[in-house]
Amino acid sequence: MNQKHLDLAKQFNAFAFELVSKEETAKKNLESLENDILFRRVIFNKYYYALYHKYLANDDDLSKKTGSSKHEAIKQKIESCGDRKLLQVYSKLLNLRIWADYHTDNNPMALSIGLQEINSDVWSIIKRSSINC
Amino acid sequence: MSILQNMEYNKILSSLTIGATLASPMMADNINYELSRLSYKAPYDKSINYSSYKQSTFDDSLLKNDIEMIKLLELSNIINTIENRYDTKVIHTWIPAEGSLDKVCLFVSVQDQNDIKLKYEDFELDLFLTLEKDLKQSQLFNMIALM
Numbered sequence: 001m002n003q004k005h006l007d008l009a010k011q012f013n014a015f016a017f018e019l020v021s022k023e024e025t026a027k028k029n030l031e032s033l034e035n036d037i038l039f040r041r042v043i044f045n046k047y048y049y050a051l052y053h054k055y056l057a058n059d060d061d062l063s064k065k066t067g068s069s070k071h072e073a074i075k076q077k078i079e080s081c082g083d084r085k086l087l088q089v090y091s092k093l094l095n096l097r098i099w100a101d102y103h104t105d106n107n108p109m110a111l112s113i114g115l116q117e118i119n120s121d122v123w124s125i126i127k128r129s130s131i132n133c
Numbered sequence: 134m135s136i137l138q139n140m141e142y143n144k145i146l147s148s149l150t151i152g153a154t155l156a157s158p159m160m161a162d163n164i165n166y167e168l169s170r171l172s173y174k175a176p177y178d179k180s181i182n183y184s185s186y187k188q189s190t191f192d193d194s195l196l197k198n199d200i201e202m203i204k205l206l207e208l209s210n211i212i213n214t215i216e217n218r219y220d221t222k223v224i225h226t227w228i229p230a231e232g233s234l235d236k237v238c239l240f241v242s243v244q245d246q247n248d249i250k251l252k253y254e255d256f257e258l259d260l261f262l263t264l265e266k267d268l269k270q271s272q273l274f275n276m277i278a279l280m
Contacts, residue, residue, distance in 0.1 A: 088278065098229070
């Protein structure tokens with residue numbers, strides 16, 4: 001278990017959760033987060049990376065590799081291990097993160113994504129003692 | 134146009150018509166618009182010479198490469214499956230990473246979503262398991278999730 005990845009996973013998850021649970025306060029205090037779509041982009045990104053680092057904490061070989069191919073490699077490993085819930089949550093956040101970081105359209109559908117559900121799904125994975133993939 | 138080509142063309146049109154009929158009003162409008170657009174794009178019993186193609190239109194024809202057509206077909210099938218399985222209507226769809234990944238996650242929201250959620254331990258996972266076979270065969274989608 002790679003403790004540095006695990007710590008980062010917990011920190012990203014805690015950061016996203018704090019934003020979700022204190023949305024009103026965060027928007028009031030941080031002018032840049034008043035934009036609802038931007039607020040979502042930040043949250044999707046952080047939840048995704050919480051999962052990303054949680055996975056890497058359990059995979060020494062992959063964590064030593066460099067480059068962007070790790071995202072797809074993680075997805076393939078999760079696909080092959082048969083953990084369908086993990087696959088669903090990871091794929092869902094991978095897609096949302098790509099939109100959040102790279103797509104310029106401010107699609108209002110982003111506002112329909114259930115943040116509490118994502119939080120609960122990600123937390124259920126972060127608190128696992130290990131990921132068996 | 135050969136009989137086989139005709140049969141496959143009719144099959145596609147039937148699927149689309151059924152899909153568009155059963156889809157939610159918003160989706161049906163979108164699909165009808167897209168179909169109308171595509172009908173201008175591919176007047177293929179007049180201008181396309183099939184003599185160099187194999188018998189099946191799925192093998193080499195322009196249809197195979199027409200992502201929009203495939204997307205409409207696959208969306209119709211997925212929507213029909215969801216609406217029949219859960220006795221509901223799909224009211225919104227979103228493909229946030231469209232164009233950025235080989236296969237993408239389709240996000241949907243359905244009528245009375247919160248009520249349906251109460252009936253299942255994990256409605257979103259149930260949705261995935263229901264569509265798992267379709268998603269494995271899909272050319273565009275590899276995951277389904279709730280909005």
